[in-house]
Amino acid sequence: MPRHNIHQVEMIRTGLDHPECVNFGPDGRLYAGGFAGQLYVMNPPKFELRQLVNTQGFVGGIAAD
Secondary structure: OOOOOHHHOOOOOOOOOOOEEEEEOOOOOEEEEOOOOEEEEEEOOOOEEEEEEEOOOOOOOOOOO
């Protein structure tokens, strides 16, 4: 996997509610938690946004295995 540095950071998607816990899953999709309990998934290469679920509470973290 290529290494990246802070100069390679870019915004890839808008419309999320305070995204937190951003993490790539083993399926290659990007996952993020929202401030109000949302669990988002984005599919590369265009990173289409979809909300998988809303927990109605705070997402404390996302771990992908």
